[in-house]
Structures are given as structure tokens and as C-alpha cells.
Amino acid sequence: MSQLLNSSLARKYVMALSGLFLVIFLVLHVTINLASVLSPDFFNEASHFMGYNPLVQFIMQPILIAGVIVHFVMGFVLEAQNRKARGSVGYTRYKGSANASWVSRNMIYSGLVVLAFLGLHFYDFWIHEMAYKYVEANPEDPTRYYAETVEKFAPIWRTVLYVIAFVLLSLHLWHGFASSFQSMGMNNKYTPGIKRFAKAFALVVPLAFAFIAIYHHLNPITH
Ligand code: HEM
Known part of the structure; x- marks a missing residue:
């Protein structure tokens, strides 16, 4: 196993596989979130199902979090390895933009912005959700998700930070x-x-996330 992870080819493979797994998660996530614009009732139902189904909570959720961790830890390892390799061949052989696009050379930075976004996002939704269910032990309320989500986008600063992160997510994808x-x-x-499909995906999915955030900012719930 350790020999496998020592090979740079195996590391790239792990990076690609965990990345593809996270792409599948994004499809599910953007689909459910689009419902918050199209059908608040369906959004509440889907969110409640995801939040209380034991298979989702205790098997899929830990696998997802493990996938995120594997992807970013391996990303740092690959970046460190690339820097070392560049150092040893020297600048004469590594001509930056001559060999690779700006986006591909800066995956570590776009990835770091997405990681910072995930920190804010977990604080916004996930930690609140865990506290609601498991710490405060509140009773189930299948109708609360829509209002909670829309209210999150009331402050302009959060909406702007999310949209900036989605631009970087697009570059990363x-x-x-x-x-x-x-x-x-x-x-x-x-x-x-x-490859053409992957590039279209990289534009459409972050654009859909940005649309959701901006839509909720512009359409607050009036009590
Ligand atoms: C407008 C855009 C987005 C909205 C409204 C949104 C909303 C939510 C909501 C309501 C949850 C549920 C928390 C819970 O019940 O546990 C959640 C979880 C999560 N979101 Fe998002 N999200 C957005 C974009 C994204 C993006 C772009 C990513 C990834 C790059 C992402 C990654 C996650 C992850 C990893 C979780 C934790 C899933 C889990 O509960 O295991 N989200 N999000």
C-alpha cells in the first residue's frame, strides 16, 4: 500500500478518482439546491430525507468527508512533489506557460479557495445542522430547510464570497x-x-450554484 502511494502515477490516480467522486456529489447537491428555487416543498422533502436517512447520515456522509480529505491531502502532496521536480530541472526546462495553462499550474490556489469556501460553508450549514439534530436534540421539522437556506443569503457579503468561490470552483473543475x-x-x-462535456460541466454547475445564491439574496422571505 505505502509503495503504491509512493508512486506519482498512483497519486495522480487517487486524485482523479476522488475528484470524480466529488463531481458526482456536486451533481446531487446542485440538483437538490435548484429545487430551493423551483419548488420549496420538494427542497424541504429532499433535505429532510438526506438529513435523517441513516444510510445518508452514517455511511454516505462519512464517505463524502473522507473523499474531500483524501482529495485535498493528496493535492498538497502532488503540489509539493511538483515543486521539488521543478526545482531539480531548473527554470530553463520548466517554462511555465509554455508547457501548461495558467489554470492547470494554479490548481493548488483554486483548490485552496474552494477549501476555504468549504470551511465557511460547513460553518453556515453543516455545523448548524449537527447542533440542531444531535446537540440540541430538537424534534424533526420537515418544513424548516427552505427558510433556513434563503435566510443565509440575506447578507450581501456571504452571497459575494460564495459567488467568488464558485468562479474559482469553475476554474478548478x-x-x-x-x-x-x-x-x-x-x-x-x-x-x-x-473532455468537452467536462468543460461544459465546469461552466454550467458553478453558474447554477451562483444563480441559486444570487436568487435567494434578491428574493428574501418576507414575514
Ligand atoms: C448556492 C450554493 C449552495 C447551497 C445553497 C448549499 C447548501 C447546502 C446545504 C443546505 C447543506 C446541508 C447541510 C446538512 O444538512 O448537513 C450543504 C451541505 C454541504 N455542501 Fe453545500 N451548498 C451550496 C454549494 C456547495 C458547493 C459548491 C460545494 C462544494 C464545492 C458544497 C459542498 C457541501 C458539502 C461537502 C456539504 C456537506 C454534505 C453533508 O451533509 O455531508 N456546497 N450545502
Whole structure:
């Protein structure tokens, strides 16, 4: 196992696999969140199901958190390794933009912004949710999620921070999603089509998240 993780190829593979897993999570997350715009009742139902189903809470949620941790820890390891490699070949051989795009060279920075966003996001939603259910032990209320979500976007500062993070998420996915197939050794006649799909995904999904945040900011619940 340790030998496997020592190989740079294996590390790239783990990075690609955990990234693809997180992409699947994003599809589910953006779909449920879009319901907060299209159908508040469905959003409440779906959120309640996700929040109280034992399979989701005690199996899928820990796997998701493990996926996030594996992805960012391995990201740091790969970055450190790349810096070392660049150091040893010297600047004459590593010509930056001549060899790789700006986005691909700055994956660590776009990733760090997404990580910082996740810190704020966990504080905003997840910690509140854990405290509500497991610390305060409040009774189940399947109708509360919509209002709680909309209220989060009342302050302009949070809406702006979220939108900035979604722009960086888009850049991160733009390179990461498309190159994950290459990292896993895929190279056939479908590869160009898959890459085009990955780039479209990198634009559409963060745009949908930004739309949701801005929509709730502009349409507060009036009591
Ligand atoms: C407008 C955009 C977004 C909204 C309104 C939103 C809303 C939420 C809500 C309501 C929860 C549920 C907390 C809970 O019940 O446990 C949640 C959890 C979460 N969100 Fe988001 N989210 C947004 C964007 C994102 C993005 C872009 C990412 C990833 C880059 C993300 C990652 C997560 C993660 C990892 C969780 C924890 C899931 C879990 O409960 O295990 N979210 N979000």
C-alpha cells in the first residue's frame, strides 16, 4: 500500500478518482439546491430525507468527508512533489506557460479557495445542522430547510464570497475534471467528447450554484 502511494502515477490516480467522486456529489447537491428555487416543498422533502436517512447520515456522509480529505491531502502532496521536480530541472526546462495553462499550474490556489469556501460553508450549514439534530436534540421539522437556506443569503457579503468561490470552483473543475480521465489512463476515440462535456460541466454547475445564491439574496422571505 505505502509503495503504491509512493508512486506519482498512483497519486495522480487517487486524485482523479476522488475528484470524480466529488463531481458526482456536486451533481446531487446542485440538483437538490435548484429545487430551493423551483419548488420549496420538494427542497424541504429532499433535505429532510438526506438529513435523517441513516444510510445518508452514517455511511454516505462519512464517505463524502473522507473523499474531500483524501482529495485535498493528496493535492498538497502532488503540489509539493511538483515543486521539488521543478526545482531539480531548473527554470530553463520548466517554462511555465509554455508547457501548461495558467489554470492547470494554479490548481493548488483554486483548490485552496474552494477549501476555504468549504470551511465557511460547513460553518453556515453543516455545523448548524449537527447542533440542531444531535446537540440540541430538537424534534424533526420537515418544513424548516427552505427558510433556513434563503435566510443565509440575506447578507450581501456571504452571497459575494460564495459567488467568488464558485468562479474559482469553475476554474478548478475546468482543468481538474477534464484531466482526470487522462490521469486514469483513458485515451480513446471518446476522450475529446468527454473532455468537452467536462468543460461544459465546469461552466454550467458553478453558474447554477451562483444563480441559486444570487436568487435567494434578491428574493428574501418576507414575514
Ligand atoms: C448556492 C450554493 C449552495 C447551497 C445553497 C448549499 C447548501 C447546502 C446545504 C443546505 C447543506 C446541508 C447541510 C446538512 O444538512 O448537513 C450543504 C451541505 C454541504 N455542501 Fe453545500 N451548498 C451550496 C454549494 C456547495 C458547493 C459548491 C460545494 C462544494 C464545492 C458544497 C459542498 C457541501 C458539502 C461537502 C456539504 C456537506 C454534505 C453533508 O451533509 O455531508 N456546497 N450545502
